[in-house]
Amino acid sequence: MKILSADQIKELDAYTIQNEPVSSIELMERAAKAATRQITNDFTTEERIHIFCGPGNNGGDGLAMGRLLNEAGYTVHIYKVEVSKNKYEDFEANLKRLKNKGLSAKQITSPDELPILNDGIIIDALFGSGLTRQADGIAAACIKHLNESKGVKIAIDIPSGLFTEDNDRNTGAIFEAEYTLTFQLPKLAFFFAENSPYTGEVRILPIGLSEEFIDNAATDYVLADRDYVRNLRKPRHPFSHKGTYGHSCIVAGSLGQIGAAVLAGKSCLKSGSGLVTMRVPKCGYEITQTLIPEAMCIPDDSEEYLKGDMDYGKFTAVGIGPGIGTANETRFMLEELIRTEDIPVVLDADALNIMVEFDYIKRKLTKGSILTPHPGEFKRLFGDHPPIKRLEIIKEFTSATGCYLVYKDHYTFTVTPEGNVFFNNTGNPGMATGGSGDVLTGLITGLYAQGYSAQDACVLGVYLHGTAGDIAVDEKYSAEALCASDLIDFINKAWLSL
Numbered sequence: 407m408k409i410l411s412a413d414q415i416k417e418l419d420a421y422t423i424q425n426e427p428v429s430s431i432e433l434m435e436r437a438a439k440a441a442t443r444q445i446t447n448d449f450t451t452e453e454r455i456h457i458f459c460g461p462g463n464n465g466g467d468g469l470a471m472g473r474l475l476n477e478a479g480y481t482v483h484i485y486k487v488e489v490s491k492n493k494y495e496d497f498e499a500n501l502k503r504l505k506n507k508g509l510s511a512k513q514i515t516s517p518d519e520l521p522i523l524n525d526g527i528i529i530d531a532l533f534g535s536g537l538t539r540q541a542d543g544i545a546a547a548c549i550k551h552l553n554e555s556k557g558v559k560i561a562i563d564i565p566s567g568l569f570t571e572d573n574d575r576n577t578g579a580i581f582e583a584e585y586t587l588t589f590q591l592p593k594l595a596f597f598f599a600e601n602s603p604y605t606g607e608v609r610i611l612p613i614g615l616s617e618e619f620i621d622n623a624a625t626d627y628v629l630a631d632r633d634y635v636r637n638l639r640k641p642r643h644p645f646s647h648k649g650t651y652g653h654s655c656i657v658a659g660s661l662g663q664i665g666a667a668v669l670a671g672k673s674c675l676k677s678g679s680g681l682v683t684m685r686v687p688k689c690g691y692e693i694t695q696t697l698i699p700e701a702m703c704i705p706d707d708s709e710e711y712l713k714g715d716m717d718y719g720k721f722t723a724v725g726i727g728p729g730i731g732t733a734n735e736t737r738f739m740l741e742e743l744i745r746t747e748d749i750p751v752v753l754d755a756d757a758l759n760i761m762v763e764f765d766y767i768k769r770k771l772t773k774g775s776i777l778t779p780h781p782g783e784f785k786r787l788f789g790d791h792p793p794i795k796r797l798e799i800i801k802e803f804t805s806a807t808g809c810y811l812v813y814k815d816h817y818t819f820t821v822t823p824e825g826n827v828f829f830n831n832t833g834n835p836g837m838a839t840g841g842s843g844d845v846l847t848g849l850i851t852g853l854y855a856q857g858y859s860a861q862d863a864c865v866l867g868v869y870l871h872g873t874a875g876d877i878a879v880d881e882k883y884s885a886e887a888l889c890a891s892d893l894i895d896f897i898n899k900a901w902l903s904l
Contacts, residue, residue, distance in 0.1 A: 409627035438470030454526035468531025517547035523555035532566035540578030651680030652855030664690035666729025670848035677852025725851030727757030750774035773808030832872025841890030873900035
């Protein structure tokens with residue numbers, strides 16, 4: 407599913423109107439019907455509904471929803487907030503339709519006229535995705551008032567005051583929705599943790615916008631949903647053998663952290679890697695051989711941590727970092743691997759922490775290498791930045807190095823050297839537990855070893871990882887009780903879901 411800019415969405419509406427053809431007000435009616443249908447599915451007619459409308463198309467959606475919800479048996483209070491003196495044709499037409507039904511919208515011209523709300527459903531239809539400046543004046547006062555009011559808060563299209571792309575400008579008043587009902591396609595703003603207090607749970611409602619326009623629209627941003635990911639899966643040939651599916655090497659573990667190596671190794675096997683070799687310190691040899699009998703194991707000369715050189719020439723992908731620690735000898739080992747081996751590596755956890763202290767390692771990475779930082783690791787590597795600046799920095803890095811970066815978050819995303827960004831929509835808060843990232847490292851390494859491209863290994867690995875967590879919580883575990891090792895048990899069902 408593509409993620410388009412506010413300008414592209416405006417063009418998409420216009421293209422649909424011209425080529426379907428359909429009038430702009432009837433397209434607005436479609437949007438209102440879709441949002442009304444969602445609300446009638448979720449809430450009974452006992453709930454009172456308060457709709458706050460701006461003068462533009464978003465407000466027109468709100469007026470139409472008020473009429474439709476009234477017809478559906480709800481008690482509806484509609485407020486026309488004078489955030490601008492401009493008049494918009496479709497808004498005025500919906501205002502007339504409202505009056506023809508014997509309904510009216512109360513005009514709000516000053517903050518003193520805003521109603522005190524203690525219950526019901528509060529619907530924000532002040533501004534849509536075409537916002538060009540921060541909310542001020544009565545608009546800001548209204549947004550702040552609604553945020554302080556009691557009731558279920560729902561935003562139509564996008565929370566008012568939230569910018570669709572220019573998220574670094576989100577410093578003014580922004581509506582704090584519990585639910586956002588958006589139309590046809592998601593907005594870029596929905597995928598950043600910084601915006602989650604405003605967007606709440608996002609629901610994408612189809613309204614029949616032109617698929618032809620969407621197919622031809624150019625964008626760097628894609629939501630890699632099931633329909634996208636299922637096409638990445640490679641079918642297995644009946645005459646294949648273990649050598650057909652690559653040889654992965656997992657370089658992991660140190661004294662007290664051998665569990666990280668076990669998690670990465672097990673998930674690597676579940677990815678479908680034909681062969682898996684574990685490189686661990688001596689203290690992890692018996693543990694690894696016992697808990698992962700399918701894997702081969704090469705113990706390091708060191709008892710407590712990894713430090714020795716090794717020839718990686720026979721491996722098709724190497725994953726390094728889970729639990730290796732940051733001892734000087736381990737740092738030298740990582741540096742030697744990157745300096746001498748012409749093989750892409752998947753770097754996670756302590757491999758990234760070592761790179762923070764020794765930035766030159768980052769500059770020597772082989773093209774096609776994959777970095778998988780969580781937000782804390784990313785800040786240590788690249789600094790603390792707001793969402794759009796963060797994306798720019800990642801794109802600059804991947805372009806300059808030829809590497810790929812997987813930023814682990816609620817909507818984990820993969821950035822390619824070409825600047826393409828793939829957001830993932832699987833996963834849940836139960837996966838916020840130690841070892842979850844080690845499982846992802848093993849998955850991506852194993853997929854990469856099998857011959858998946860770096861891009862597909864990242865996108866598919868992230869999707870399977872999140873799906874395993876979703877199935878685990880849906881079928882067996884609470885979010886609180888979910889452990890990283892449980893994820894591995896459900897990777898099989900994640901594959902089957904495709």
